[in-house]
Structures are given as C-alpha cells and as structure tokens.
Amino acid sequence: MVNSEQLFYNALAVALLSDYKKLAKLKEKHGSWSSAWRDGGYGEPNPEKEFTRLKTAGIKLILRDEPEFPRVLKEIPLPPLAIYLKGNLPAGETTVSVVGTRKATPEGEEIAYDFSRVLASRGINIVSGLAMGIDSAAHKGALKTGRTYAVLGTGVDNPYPHLNKKLAEDILAKGGGLISEYPPGSVAFPSRFLERNRIVSGLSQAVVLIEAPKRSGSLATARFALEQNRDIFVVPGPAGHTNYRGSHSLIRAGARLVSSPEELLEDLGLNAKNESINLPMENIPEENVILELVRSNGTLAIDEIIELAKLDTSLALRAVSGLVLAGKLKEKPNGYQIS
16 A cells, blocks of 8 residues: 655655755645645646655655654754665664765775775674775775665666666675665756765764865764764875865864774774674685695785785785785785784
C-alpha cells in the first residue's frame, strides 16, 4: 500500500523543484503533505506516476518523521524534510566524512585514499560527495576495505559528475548508498552542491578535510560541521600551497590537525596504536607483491622495492604506507621488514 504522505511529498518536491523554504512553509501551514497538495490545487505532476517512477528505479523515499530517517540528521539545523535513497544508509556507531577540493594534487588524492581505506577497514563508514578529486579518492579508498556513501546534489538516478557513474555503481555493489534530498530527475545546480554539504557533515561524527583552498565547497562543509557540533580534522600541507590555504586557516581557527589515519583513529578513541589494522590483502595485488619481495629478501629499502616490484613510485609508496599501517611491515633505518 502506498504511503500517502510519501506520495504527495514527492509530488510537491517535483512541482517545487525541491525548494526547501517553500516546502517547509507548506508543511507548517497545512500540517501534512497530503493536505498541502490537495489545498494547493496543483495540477502537475501526477503523484501516482511520479511515485511509480521511484519504485521502478529502486529508489526509496524516507520522510523526516519516519523511523528509518537517520537520527543524526534530525538533530542538525535545517534538517532535510526527506531523503531519497538508493542502496543503504550508513549503519554502525561511527561515520566519518572525508572531503576536499575537486582540483586535488596526486598527493592529496593519495592521502584521501589511504585515510579512507584504513578507516573503512576498521568498520567506519566513509561519506563524501562523489565529486572529482578528493571525494572520488575517498570513495575509492573506502571501497577497498569497506563501505562508502555518497551524498549527491542531483537525483540519485543521475549521479554527477557523469564521469563517476561507474564509481556510483561500485558504491552500490559493495553495499553502500547514494543519498539525496532531491527527487529523481533533479539536475546539477551550483546551489544544490552547497546545500548537500550540510548532509555530508550531518551524517558524520567527524569531518576530515584534505586540500581545501581558500574558496572551497569543503570549507562550507566545515562550517556546517561546526554548526552541527561535529569534530573537524584537517590534514596540513606545504606552507603557501594554494590547495591548503583554507585548510591552514581552519587549523589556526582551532580545527584539530591530523597527519595520519592512526592519529585520527586515536582521536576517535579506537586505540589505533595498540591494535593492528586488518586490511584485506587479496584485493590489493601490489601489496601482495611487496610483501613477498620483503619476505624473500629480509630487508628492502624503498628504492629497492620500487625497482624489484616494477611499480610506479607513488603507487609503491602508498602500498608500503598501507602495509605499515596494517601492521604487515615495519620500518627500520635500513629499510622495511616483515612485522
């Protein structure tokens, strides 16, 4: 049986292009979405047709007053009136957002990838915005060891940017989810990407910023996080680098500096220094190669690992770093050894 409140909320959201202020006023005035629709005299769209579109696409609508609506989102300023969901919502005790600039450096993308992979390996949900750059790297890192969730500024049937369509499919295939407050068919307006940032931070206990320029959407996420009483962590970078001007301003303003996943885990109370991080190695072939090389040779310096493994330098460094964090390798003055 169709939930009439969902039916008419969805129709109103389509008719009003998900204008939050207009929808909120209607709910306050009429008390229910069904009354707002009937009293408003809307002729289009057809509520039943639009709701069938949802069901056909496998999209779930959850209203704010329904039990399934995330409790953490109910607590934030201007909570979404409803969310559209494809896949699953984050489950468990800890969710962390990893965000940053679209115009990321390769080093910044590696940091986002490694942070997310290590955190996800500990059962932490990773949330980001599916944008290019830091967001994409965060999702990809999390997919190596766990689940990740993307909050969109478009409808969940139309992930943006289109270059990340495959990434969105991978997120769903691994048990994660696509989340939006906009109905199917909604297109990419610049304002929507700022609006969705409050949901990115709102779903999380902590927000990690990597490479945030002076004018960056990720700084808006940090402002939302501050308003929502979320913990804010910032990865520092080279002095004067344009991609870190916003990051360093946040640190000066009191955000917590974090330089490794281990530090973040410790600050989150997960005792990272006293526990091994179990990363599934079967899905990371370069790490298997490195482990076998070190096991066979006893101790290898990083340049020897790069030469013997025939790996790109950045890939080898990232793999070695992951192995150290996972407790598989230990660093010595003359190179790396099996732990």
